[in-house]
Amino acid sequence: MKKPKFLSADEAAAMIQDNATIATIGMTLVSASETILKAVENRFLETGSPNTLTLVHSCGQSDRERGIQHFSHEKMLHCIIGGHWGLQPKMMDLISSNKILAYCIPQGQFSQLYRSMAGGEPGKITKVGLGTFVDPRRGGGKMNEITQSAPDISDIVTIDGEEYMRYRPIPLDYCIIRGTYVDELGNLTTDEEAMQLEVLSAVLACKKFGGKVIAQAKYKVQAGQLHCKKVIVPGVFIDAVVMCTNPEEDHRQTHSFAFNPAYCGDIKVPADASDALPLTLRKAIGRRALMELHMDDILNVGTGIPNDVVGPIITEERISEDVTITVECGIYGGIPMGGVDFGIAKNNFALVRHDDQFDYYNGAGVDITFMGAGEIDFEGNVNATKLGPLPTGAGGFIDITTNARHVVFCSSFTGKGLKCSFAGGKLYIDQEGSLTKFVNQLQQVSYNGLIAREKQQKMHYVTERAVFELTHSGLMLTEIAPGIDLQTQILDLMEFSPIISPNLKTMNERIFCSDTPFGLKDILHRKQ
Template sequence: MNKQLTPEEAANLIPDEATISVSSSSGLGCPDLMLKAIGARFDATGHPRDLTTLHPIAAGDMSGIKGVDYIAKKGLLKKIIGGSYPSGPSTAEPPLIWQMIGNDEVVAYNIPSGILFDMHREAAAKRPGVLTKVGLDTFVDPDRQGCAMNASAAKEPVVRKIEFEGEEWLFFKPIIPQVAIIRATTADERGNLTYEHEGAYLGGFDQALAVRNNGGIVIAQVKRITKSGSMKPHDVRVPGILVDYVVVDPDQKQTTQTVYDPAISGEIFHPLEDFALPDFNIQKVIARRVAMELEAASAVNLGFGISANVPRILLEEGLHGAVTWVIEQGPVGGIPLLDFAFGCASNAEAFVPSPHQFTYFQGAGFDASLLSFLEIDRTGSVNVSKLSFRPHVTAGAGGFVDITARARKIVFSGMFNAGAKVHVEGGKLVIEKEGKLKKLVNEVEHVTFSGRRAIEQGQDITYVTERCVMVLRPEGLVLTEIAPGVDLQTHILDQSEFPLVVARDLKLMDAHLFAPQPFGLKLPQKPQRTLHG
């Protein structure tokens, strides 16, 4: 049976009102040509109409990859459920999907990525749904927004809070997809898929399984087709019994702006000296202080933002390999990449399918997570998912909620104020002008991480900024360190909307952080794990 179709022929198979699961993490693994064909068919014929699309990790318009914006059209897209909706600098205007969500032109939800993958597995096994504590007391909780991103979504709840065995849980019904659009590198004539040029496996297998078990069709976009029997069975990540049709895009990018880098797919290793080290600036000072929170031999998750530079801090300090980095798209080890290649790693030790990586995160199998913040409030809660003063900014949270729900240790990093002008001079922090927007607020606009839950669970939470370090305690946010050159009252206490607790043994941040040369980072050894540790 010949499974190969043109993009146009494959797009013609999608019926009106279908639910489609799309495998991508923004530009990484995006079946861009198929999405373009669906949009073009709608422009020409008015069909397919009223689609619901699922994007477990990220839907977004990225620089060089238009992605979901090909189908962000009124009439075509009725409902969208995504882990996140990031944007690249491809246009001056916000992505079309952001505009549709902000204008309430599409029913839109932000469900944590791990839960979305759990929902696919429940749909595949025809079980009743996902029972989880991930998301309690955050925007996921129906006592807050219940994952709704606009007024239309608020009318159609996707999550309920229920009692089970005397405890509160969140319950998500599975969503049954009729079509899966996934991506790989190579398909053989029987539809077996290999991922040898991909930067991650993502969740294509789980998405295909959910569709296959519910009688739908699976479309795979690939770079090339090979003869049946030429693939090694251990290399096949999605077997042909799950794949109905194959579309070839010989020009598909490996990730957002990368045509092909074999180090991203683990085929070669770049020499360590090939990796650029961060310039000395305020963000590097913060990343250095974050690095001081690590222990050698730890498995550490990384988020987008300042903390993404921490692997390069360790590289500069001669400590590459002392920590194993784990990111939600699936790479384990190596050096995670930056900016809009984030989600990939060069020189990775292994690639784990994203659904399994999220199970690892949800159950707190890792040692620490390094993440960013937009706002922090008096309870220690963090917002990274919504700021209404920036219109049409609806990036969502991705796997942030899955990662933080039970993480034993979290280090949040960011600038103390938004828009402040600061620099380093003579080993001291100089604050030229305060920003107009405070980031330590009485109540965050959107709770992406719950400080109350963290206290209840005994999580170790630290907040690192350019001017101070804080920790979360039952009595509130406790200020433990301040930067040299900073005035406690003027630059810290007066810049917070709520009172900070000043530690009795308040210390100066290490002066070596504020000098350009390597600062002599030493990592304590992580205690040996025991049966109960």
């Protein structure tokens, strides 16, 4: 039987050759093979090799310091093809300063591209991405100036008279993965990981192209000890295994803690006071956004305001049994964490594979998704992927918003310096933000309002002071917050004039009261 070699981190790093294409599997710091990634970086810093690498990754994989930040060196990296870089400041600097080639592929399409590659298909064929910045007619996901003249990694194909995106296969030389237990034969499990991710699909894609698989593991056990159903990657597909010698530092379950059994489903813990959020601008936005829910909805939350506030609000409003919360990494139910721990949840009742989750998002589509956003124009186009000079990338934004039945964007009305306060059920702007978000021209189109209108997708844009709805004629203002002046605090701060609803309403004042719950459960029941 074929068995992997058990190597030191330095020995594994020495396997990687110059000019190689490497896939790494993880999300934020979850499943980051830190022991191996650090060894590869140290080898480059000491010897100049491996260099001129192409790094491939579906998810953002860093906590601003660790993860694939270790590859953020000029000359070490030649090209990056990824889904998201919002927590990778060094990588975004390399991209924005034109030091490396950079392409973006939507996260869900990327996770499933591995499956297509593994099966020898001509790429991932999908509607997802049409009309956005990853469409080759709108830039092809090329994230900086030097990439504009580089070859495309996607194209448009026509099948039965309809247009589709085709994300082309990416030949892999190496795939770096992580697991919890490994036996003497190299069979690998992910018991303590907070996500299942697309580990096996990426491994098989690498094998399709004759590449090598390097795995990091936490515990080594005797052959035959692992339950066959728990083995995620059979050892015959793994070439080398590196045992982590410092799990507290280099095999953390996520950024905030080395291991918590509630986040991998081993235990359920009671909700406590720390799960409730104080009233802030972000919570007020989340409260109003969640008023768009209906009983039995299956919902998705994206990064930013939604992931930081939606889960806690649902918990404190006691509607966890009335709706089902999901996250793109495969979570169902529970209380998601936010910030650098995006993508994990405690007390979730199901945790499916990352690429399988996107079969649902890209197929049936969630009932409603709550997404962050940065810019919006009159036509309902939204930019959430490039704000200012730094390219954050798409993550799962394009995948999920394309097919969700109802999209609710959550954003402050202005940016940079906005400060608010609340009293007597009213909203007060203590300091206005200096950044305009309602603009005539977007930096990038992440969500295509025209396509949304053509397929009659429902869309709202919720801020702390105003609610907009996308209509066939354009963006319509439907609600304003109590205490806000329509002309000076809304219309004068927009580059375009929205349609104003003839039935313009005042937002529910309980949104701006600090007492909890604010009555969301009653709102949902009245809709039945």
